[in-house]
Amino acid sequence: MKITTYKYSAIALISSVLLAGCSSVATMPSDNITTGSVDDSSIRGSSIGTDSRVSRVFYFEFDKVVLNAEARSALRLHAQNLQSNRINIRLLGHADERGSREYNMALGESRGNAVRDFLIQEGVNRSLIEVVSYGEEQAAVSGSEEGSWALNRRVELK
Structure with missing residues (x-):
């Protein structure tokens, strides 16, 4: 009886340690993080011949990668x-x-x-498209409120 109690206690302890480990977020000291840069001098302005009224910036919901209907419509024209x-x-x-x-x-x-996958699905040649991530590094606007965050969650077509 005592061995069974110890066994269940050990299982409960191990499970709680594992669950606690899964819920924590590992952080790295900022001096260990390296980021690259892309020479974007060749993409200033745009040589895309689509009507300038068609959006070239596509916004996303918080923590999402789903294109909304407006973005899909504009991307079809670009495609x-x-x-x-x-x-x-x-x-x-x-x-x-x-x-x-x-x-x-x-x-x-x-x-x-x-965005790339949508354009390919619409018939654009994959070899014409390059994807570059800037993460949070090149904010469109500064600020720590939903209005600013919403403008920073985007993909720009250049």
Whole structure:
């Protein structure tokens, strides 16, 4: 009887330690984080021939990578133009300041990939598209409130 009690206590203890470990967030000292940079001098302005009234910035909900109907509509127009003109583009993924640096880099990349995948699905040649993530590093606006965060959760088509 005593052995069974110890066994169940040990299982409960191990389970709680494992669950506690899963719920914690590992952080790295900021001096161990390295980020790269991309020479974006070649993408200032845009050579995309789509009507300038068609959005080139696509916004996302918090912690999401799903394109809304407005973004899909604009991207269809861009896809038609890219199919006929074969222009190389960059998709610059961004996130707001919430979350770790690594998480936001991955989220920016996932958002860029969502746009890329949509364009490919619409017939754009994959070799014309490059995805770059800036994570939280190049905020469109500064501020720590929902209005600012919403403008920073984006993918820019350049």
